[in-house]
Structure formats: structure tokens, C-alpha cells
Amino acid sequence: MADPLLQANRLFCERERRVLFSDLDLLLNAGEVLQIEGANGSGKTTLLRILIGLSDAYEGEVLWRGQCIKSRRAEYQMNMHYLGHAAGIKAALTAEENLRWYAALSGQKVGDRVWDVLASVGLRGYEDTPCYTLSAGQQRRVNLARLYMLPKKIWILDEPFTAIDKSGVAAIEKLMSVQAEQGGAVIVTTHQDLSSVTNVRKVMLG
């Protein structure tokens, strides 16, 4: 079998003189959904920021297909979506402009597909309104639209269900299942049970 998509070996992280985790090993294969659980302050977000390569205040190693993410930064980032705590949306721009900015940043041309993508997150008719007029949930949906728009191998989602309504949650769960079935992989932090997603593995922090 090929190298796992993402692998973390013996991670150790300390914040403000408190050890968040030590000797943490993680393995993420294609087709898997990894749910990270833990109480508030147990270091879920910190762990995700280490896995995406944004934070390097840790000991241990993180490997993308068997190679250190630091030496493969561009390739890794090409194949990884990170949706963080903040909506990642510029309020002064419209939903469409926000998405086009993301597409351009990953160096891809999306053309008219932006419209379909916005429709699939339930934002048909909001393409041209500035995002500050949208509700918190709608802003998050704009951010989630990136998952539809730019297919990538690994998704790393930090509390993706915040401010999302019931039908939205179901849609995201569906999306995660599809991603796993098609050979991608997902790492997600959430307190909810991913009831409709198959092949979920749980990791408990703290």
C-alpha cells in the first residue's frame, strides 16, 4: 500500500506551560474521515494548525505521503483545504468575488462554475450581495463552497457546523461521505456525532 495521505508521529505540544498532547500519533488514509474530539481547550485547533503547517511550535513530525510537510509545502497546500474558526470571508466583497479570490490563489480557473457552486450551498440569488449583509451561517456557507469548487485530497475542517442549520449539517455530512468515497480524506473537529457518515474514526484528545 502506498504511504498514508497524512501521518503525524510523536507529536508533542506545550502551551503556556501546559502540555496539550505528547506522543500523539495520527494516521489518515485515503477514504477515511477522522473525527477529533476533546473538551474545550484540549488543543483541537492547535493540533489542526500543526497539521496544516501553519504552526511549528511542536516537536515530532508531520508527513504528507511520507514526506515532511515543510519540505513539500507547496504540493501539500495544493492538495489540502483548511477551513478554520474564522469564516475566511472578506465582508466587503460579494460571495462570488470571495470565491474567485480563492480560486486564483490556488491557481485555478473556475469560470462560470462559481454560480453552480454557490447554488449548491444554497446561496442562489446572493451572488452579488456583499458578504456583510449575509448572516453568520450564510457566510460560513460561502466558505464551505470552496469544498465544492476546488477538489482537493485532504480536507481539514475546524468546527464546520458552527452556525449552520440542520439541512446544512446534513449536506456537509453528505459532502464528507462523498469525499471519502472518492478517495479523499477528511479531518474534522466537532462535538456532534457524524451519524450519516460512514467510515469515521475517532481520536480523543486530552
Place this chain on the structure above:
Amino acid sequence: MWTWFHRLGSPRWFYEISGRWLPWLAVAATLLIVVGTTWALLFAPQDYQQGNSFRIIYIHVPAAFLAQSCYMIMAVAGAVGLIWKMKLADMAAKSCASIGASFTLLALITGAVWGKPTWGTWWVWDARLTSMLILFFLYLGVVALHSAITDRDQAAKASAVLALVGLVNIPIIKYSVEWWNTLHQPATFTVTEKPAMPAEMWVPLLIMVLGFYCFFAVALIMRTRFEILVREWRTRWVTELLNKQ
């Protein structure tokens, strides 16, 4: 060579080895400064223009020297910490910032004291004094940034970057201030540039400079040792050490 380098990076090793150096350095610093001060104040001849007031250079010049080299040491230590993630270098850089700021302040104060009898005012916008003042501001910036960031490693890295940016800028600042000074203040009276300083005058100065460097090393080592204990308080060797005392 690399094993030596890595061993030097280990705080515990440094703590032990520096504990052995410290007394010798402290003795050297005291001796040099006592000898230098006595010589400078009692035996060195008077300056033919400035009389006895010139004697403050025996403090001013070493302080100014150190103020500048300390910034360099801080920036280099910061760079080592950034590149090789050596925690010891971070700690040394942090210690350098406050020590350097103190030496810069000392150089400014002694400069002002010297200025009073020489120029008739406490402060003159002389090129050296102005550069020294700006250097003081640079130090304060590093200290302020360090204390504003709560995360220790982040604080160390951020102030290392700032120190490096400052290091690139110092020559530019020095040059621009000198240029500005020649434009606005033709021919000020500077003593240290006088070529023929008799040996009875510069030998004690040299001793003082050496003494100041030793004193600086003592201060740096002591502060760094303190930092090590604060940061490594959880490790076994620190607990054992503290239990012994």
C-alpha cells in the same frame, strides 16, 4: 563540531559549564574595572583642553562599545534561535535586550554629563549621541515587542526578526545621522577621534573596555541562567538542583 554545537544548545549543559566559568569571569571583571578606574582617575594625565572632565570617557566609551556589540550579539543569537531552533540562543537574545538597553542608557547619561563641561549643555545633537539615542529606541522596541507577546516562543522569534531588521538598518541609520550632522553642525569638537592619545591615557581605557566586556559576560550568563531555570522548571535536573539547595 556539530556535536559541540548541539551540546552548547542544551540548557542543562550550559547551566553546568557556565556555573564553573562564572566565578572566574566575575573576578576578572572586578579586577579589570578596579585597576582601570584607579588608573584612569588617579594616574592618567589630564587632558590639555578639557582638564579632568575628560575622564568620563573611561565609562562612556566602554558603555558605547558594549551598547553596539550587544545589539549585534542579540541579533546573531536571535538568528541562531530562528534557524536552528536553539532555545538557549532565544534566552541569550532576550537577556541581551535588557542588558544592551541599560548600557545604551549609561552611554547616553555619561555622554550628557560629559557634554555639560565640554559644550556647556547637557544635550547636543551630535552624531554619536543621536545614533546612540536611536539605538536606545531600537532596544526599547525589541523589549516592548517581547513583553507584548504572551507566547514565549513566538515572542522570541518575533523579537529576533525585529533585531535582525534593526541590524540591517543600524549602518544605514548611522550613516544617515552622520551625514545629517555634518550638514547641520560643522566641526563639532570630538575627543575620541583625536589621533594622538598618549599611552598613559589609552591603556586604562583599554583595560576598562575589557573589564566592561567581562562584566557584560557575567551579566549575560547570570540572566541566561535565570531564564533557563524559569523555562526548564519542570525538568528533573532543575528540580534536583533546587532540592539540593
Place this chain on the structure above:
Amino acid sequence: MTQTISANPQPSLLALFRTVLSRDLVVAFRHPSDLVNPLIFFMIVVTLFPLAVSPEKQFLSQAAPGVLWVAALLATLLSLDMLFQSDFQDGTLEQLLLAPQPLYISILAKVCGHWLLSGLPLTLISPLLAFMLFLPAEALPALVVTLLLGTPVLSFIGAVGSALTVGLRKSGLLLSLLVLPLYIPVLIFSAGAVQAATIGLPIVGHLALLGAMLALALVLAPLAISAGLRISLGS
């Protein structure tokens, strides 16, 4: 659908530059107050000098180069806030860092955008204020040229400080503490050039030095800025 993309389909770096720059410009034009406030600040500071010291024509024309440059420097300093802070708050800054593109180019584009929104407008209204301070007409070209060469350097150096303090609470005052000492060489040579021009001296040397500083900033500052951003967002 989820193929691994191994070869980076590098759109040209120019396209990346344009994307980042145009987004910043669009955002700024939708909040015109961000754009105008530094200019108003510039004008108010300049107005304070005659009130505080003396409205006498001879004094003002002598002080004008220094006053104009100090005011421009402070206005640039205040505008640094818009460079990274709001991007940090809404989470787009971390996405910029995670983009599989050279950060150097994105940063260059952001700083360039900052200059277009702060340094350039300041340069454009400076003749008006120079006129109010009785700056001799022969020094006007020098003022405009030094502002054109000097304010980008201010944007670059300021961006370093801004990157190091982004995310800190109450970073405004700290930022000025870090950045102002580094602004001194630009101030000395620029104000010196304008001063020299008022008495008819050549200023080519000053301009060459300012140009050298700009070149140095262009090459080195983005490195320090990207290091600063990675540090600030890394915790």
C-alpha cells in the same frame, strides 16, 4: 474528482500579484473612509504647525520640508493598520499563508496596494499643503519625487512591524514604537533633499540614496514580512 495534484499549475506570478492587489484595492474602495482618513490626518497635522509655532511666511517656508515629511510619515504609520489587521480578523490572512503560491509575491502585492492607497494619495495632495506652508516653488518637484521614492520604503518597513504585531491586542502604539526609529534614514534624506532644493543645491545624491533604500527594502522586507506573518500566525 480528488486526484492528487502534484504539479503546481503555476498561473503566472503576475496573475497572483494582480489577484491579491486588486482584491485589496476593491475592498478599500468599498470603505472609502479608510482611504480618506490618512489624508485628512495629513492635512490636520500640517495645519497644526503654523498654529503651534508661527504663521510667519519665512519661518514656515524654512520648516516646510521637515513638517511635510514628518506629517507624511505619521499618516503612513496610521494607515498601516489596514494592511494585515482586518485580514487577520476575518481569517483570510491565514488562507493567504496557506495558498500554494509564493508568499513573497502576495506580500509584494499587499504592500504595493498599501502604497497605492496611502503613499500615492499623500504624494498627490502634498503640493497643495506645500503651497499652504509657502514651500518655495523650486523645491516642489523635489518634494514630490522624494515622496514617490520614500513612501514605498515606509510601506515596506511598516509592513514588517505590522506583520510582527498582527493579532496582538492594542498593537497600534507598539507598532509605532517598532517602526518609527527605522523610518529615520528615509526622513533624513528626504527632508534633506527638499531642504537642499529650496536653496538650489543638487539633490541627485539624495535621490540615489533613497532609490538604493527602496531597492533594499524591495528585496529584503518581504522576507522579514513573511517570517513575521508566519510567526504571528504560528501560535
